[in-house]
Amino acid sequence: MVNSMTGFGRGKAASESYTVNVEIKTVNHRFSEISIRMPRQLLKMEDKIKKRLNKHIHRGRAEIYVSVEGEGVVTRSIRVDWDLIDEYFQFVKQAMEKYGIEGNVTLQELLNRSDLIHIEESEAANEELENLVLSAVEEAIVLLRQMRNTEGEELKKDLLIILNRLESDLTELQELAPLVVNFFKDRLMKRMQEFTGGLLDETRLLTEVAVFAEKADINEEITRLKSHIGQFIQTLNTVESIGRKLDFLVQEMNREVNTIGSKANDSRIATKVVEMKSLLEKLKEQVQNIE
Template sequence: MVISMTGFGRSRIVSASFSVNVEVKTVNHRFNEINVRMPRQLLKIEDKIKKKLNEHLRRGRAEVYIMIEGDGTVTRKIQVDWKLLEEYYMIINQTREKFNIEGNLSLQDVLSRQEFLHIEEMDAGTEELENLVLRATEEAVLQCKQMRVTEGVELSKDLHTSIQQLDTNIDEVKEIAPFVVSAYRERLMKKIAELVQGQFDETRVLTEVALFSDKIDINEELTRLKSHVQQFNQTLNDQEPIGRKLDFLVQEMNREANTIGSKANDSTITKKVVDIKSLLEKLKEQVQNIE
């Protein structure tokens, strides 16, 4: 089944305490790579989030953004260093008595000193929040997957069109190939006849033609090329991820096309090979976006 690696999904879930927003964006990648950007308090469920994503995304690079809003996301607590504050208070009184300094220590003096008193923020990390994040993640990744499937349908149509054109070109080369040897034989005999005025050893000519025929024989390459086309068509219907297999088949077809181009001693076949390589280049670009 053709599934694109490009997609996007977004989900927003609101409760009495929290508002959770999750965005999932996927692009082409050789392997399955997931990057999650989220608040620190959710790090303990990062593995659960990635597992949820891996249930639906088999290949590609996924960027996941998780944003949380709400009063329950952070709790604040006042921390007081009582021991240090007590020492500070004693020093103030001792200094006042020793140097006969007038004045009183006010509450404002204490509150303004960050050494004694500071506000500590503590992450909520509640079970409710974690469940909301996992729900929103699943909704977002399902939207992303649906977009990938939809785009895959269009990709499949293009692939079938390209591979059909490729198959047609291969058939045309197969029709032309047998005439290349016979045409060479006629040219060779005509040239020799002109040089020796009709007296020549036909056996040597046939030997030369046989050697030439063996040298430019492309039947084996054409057979393998047709086999790869057949495998390509069959793979398009597989239910498992097929991107890597299709990419490998395109590489193999390109190798066969290069061999045919180097062996064929015919301008018509050369033109057909150019068309075949052009189609293979298009297929290569298309399959690189398939999961």
């Protein structure tokens, strides 16, 4: 099965107390990477969310956004350091007596001092909220997978079209390969006759042709290319994550085509090599979108 690494899913779960919205966006990435943005009080759920997503997403960068509406997510309380306040008042009283300063300490002055009075936030365990978050995550994952699968099927169609064109070019190369040797033999024969006044050394001719045929032989590369294309098509129909394997096969196909290009001693083969390299470049671009 072909899955695209690009997708989007949105999930929502609500109760009388809370409403949770989750959005998941995935894009291309060489490895698996997950980034989560959510309220600070839910950070302890990060591992749980990642584990849920890792069951379904094996490659690509995923960005998860979690928002919560409702009261009671955080418990707030006032923290007063009474001992420090006592020392503060004693200091003020002594300073006023020592230096003859008149005045009073106001409540506003105390409220402005965060070291004396501050608000503490505590995150009480909230099983209801956690269940809502995980439910919304699951819903978002389902929609994400559907989108990635739909785009993957479209990618598969494009890949098969490219592979079909590559196979067609390979067939033409197979037909051209023996003609190249015959063309070389005829051209060499004419040149030898020109330089020898019509006399022809058959042994020398056959030796030169044999050496050329050995150097220009591309049948082995064509055979391997056909094998790689067959493996590519077979891989497209497997269930597991296939992106990296397909990327490897494209690299191997590029290697074989480059070898054919280096051996080519014929303009028609060289033209076919250029066409095939262009097709492989398109194939590589599409494979980079596959999980």
